[in-house]
Amino acid sequence: MILSPRRIVALAILFVVGGISVAEAQQKESRWEKTIAGFEAVDAKNPPQPGGIVFTGSSSVRMWDLKKSFPELQLVNRGFGGSEIADSTEFAPRFLIPHKPRQIVLYAGDNDIAKGKDAAAVIEDFQQFVNTISTALPETKIAFLAIKPSISRWKLWPTMKAANEGIAAICEADPKLDFIDISPDMFGDDGKPDPALFAKDGLHMTPAGYERWTARVRKTLGW
Structure with missing residues (x-):
């Protein structure tokens, strides 16, 4: 069969677009696979005890010295830098749900908005995270750390604030959810993020x- 030039161009476009889509999917998978597999390896070596507390989310969690902040509690840090809410949802069956924790503390949404998501999308992603955890672990409580205002992303604060308000409303309606509003604690006297x-x-x-x-976590969760 002889293809017309127009047909050849159309097929070429489909090939390129399809190739990009596959490449993007592979890149996403490979980006987190090493980290998630690392979490699984740690859990396999030291099986988690049910009823614990797990912190997860982006680099603000990963870089948090939880043992120093909460020395009296048995906490697990499962933060992975650069992640979005949807990433914690996608990999929850591998690194969160097996812990069967009594409490999950999530900080995410910061990167989501920086990468172009609007407030509605972030709110929906949070609801999906809640649905995923609640379906598998109906007794587990979830606390969401508010998206923080920051110096480098100050222009995005209106969107972040709107996302926080929507997530706070979801938490307010469910006794198993808590909204930890750290945002007021991040401002200086000038009303901007404190350097x-x-x-x-x-x-x-x-x-x-x-x-x-x-x-703020201690005050909100009563620790």
């Missing part, structure tokens, strides 16, 4: 920032 709480990149936090978070 003393942030590293040089204006995004990640200093120990002083984590002290604010620790105090």
